[in-house]
Amino acid sequence: MKKKKWFLSLACLLGVVSLAACSGNSDKDDEIATMKGDKITVSDFYDKAKTDQNSQQIVLDMIISQVFMDKYGDKVSDDEVDKQIKDTFGDEDTLKQQLKASQMSRKELEETYKQSLAVQEGLKAHVNLSDNDLKEAWDSYHPQVEAQIIAVSSEDDAKKVKKEVDKDDADFGKIAKDESIAPSKDDNGKVKFDSTTSAEEVPDEVKEKAWDMKDGDISDPIEVNSDYGTGYYILKMNKNQDKGNDMDKYKDKIEKIATDNKINDQEFTTKVIGQELQDANVKIKDEAFSDILSQFTDAADDKQNNSSTDATDKESTDTTKTEESSD
Known part of the structure; x- marks a missing residue:
């Protein structure tokens, strides 16, 4: 809609x-x-x-x-x-x-x-949340993960960086500091985000890829198209987590997501x-x-x-x- x-x-x-x-x-x-x-x-x-x-x-x-x-x-x-x-x-x-x-x-x-x-x-x-509203918010929610990101502006640069980070002795943080154009480069590429994090902070394509990654995994270059042009991201997952089945654990977060869905x-x-x-x-x-x-x-x-x-x-x-x- x-x-x-x-x-x-x-x-x-x-x-x-x-x-x-x-x-x-x-x-x-x-x-x-x-x-x-x-x-x-x-x-x-x-x-x-x-x-x-x-x-x-x-x-x-x-x-x-x-x-x-x-x-x-x-x-x-x-x-x-x-x-x-x-x-x-x-x-x-x-x-x-x-x-x-x-x-x-x-x-x-x-x-x-x-x-x-x-x-x-x-x-x-005017918001009155139904069980269905909460379920929809719960289904779309993924809790916070800890990762590192390297962002570059061209596909060639992305392929080059991917080869570097895949080496056995690679220091992902140092490569992020040297090569990345993302703001997180000053912190060795470190980022924390969940499914509610804005696309301006972490692109949706990167978030969607992150949810299926295991700790220690490094992604292939992820192409991201935006109003500012095309960029490429390489993501290293440091700490992923499954939300489990207890929605009450994230009650406030789920209610906020459901409310925002209504307002939007x-x-x-x-x-x-x-x-x-x-x-x-x-x-x-x-x-x-x-x-x-x-x-x-x-x-x-x-x-x-x-x-x-x-x-x-x-x-x-x-x-x-x-x-x-x-x-």
């Missing part, structure tokens, strides 16, 4: 900030530009811009963010916001460079992340957002934006209709059983 997170993007916020700055200092008849015998006003600009797809998306994101902020914003702490920003940008210098490039203030960025986290909190509030399910998020929009009594006043909420409100209506049908069917079944019992 296709996944999408309905969070206000940084690009959208920039558009919102820019438009707000214009509207805050301008009347609708103020002139943006003049020419011989004609002019372009703020009102002209708005009439043209509001039908643009990007503008429609900006308004949609603003509505969703505002609804969830009003209801769930107080559940998001400043520490959570700071952690999200740090996880995204890393060091403070990188953050400052990005803010300068986007002409965005630190406060605006923090507000954006708080809005995203408020949406997450709202989605979590487009059908689920669409219905939840639609329900929250209805609960907030959102009304579109400008005809140009009349359809932007329909996908959400329609999904919420379908959910309510299905719930009503299920309740009616259950009541009918219970009545039938009672009548049969009376007979």
Whole structure:
């Protein structure tokens, strides 16, 4: 199923900030530009811009963010916001460079992340995990392993490294330090990861290969294709482990995986957002934006209709059983 997170993007916020700055200092008849015998006003600009797809998306994101902020914003702490920003940008210098490039203030960025986290909190509030949800999460889970990784940029380099690590006296850690382009090279290629580790940290192809390896095994070169190009990984398994049959041992982890699966399910998020929009009594006043909420409100209506049908069917079944019992 296709996944999408309905969070206000940084690009959208920039558009919102820019438009707000214009509207805050301008009347609708103020002139943006003049020419011989004609002019372009703020009102002209708005009439043209509001039908643009990007503008429609900006308004949609603003509505969703505002609804969830009003209801769930107080559940998001400043520490959570700071952690999200740090996880995204890393060091403070990188953050400052990005803010300068986007002409965005630190406060605006923090507000954006708080809005995203408020949406997450709202989605979590609607999650009711079934036994099937937990089983699906359990089936997909593999506990943490300890390994070493060498990453190179070409197939020829991968074949060369593979020959080196297969030698009887090979020092995998030293070869990783000398040859690898992965961040782990500074720690002799050492990495720890489980099935929930992001693909940015350890590619999915590498993780899938790892689960079947025994301690001491060294993989053949693993080809990984990404937005950044093609890379090759050689993996040495140091300590693998079987999860066994006791799901309770990993209860918190399994519940988090199942919850994340729900939140990343487009059908689920669409219905939840639609329900929250209805609960907030959102009304579109400008005809140009009349359809932007329909996908959400329609999904919420379908959910309510299905719930009503299920309740009616259950009541009918219970009545039938009672009548049969009376007979």
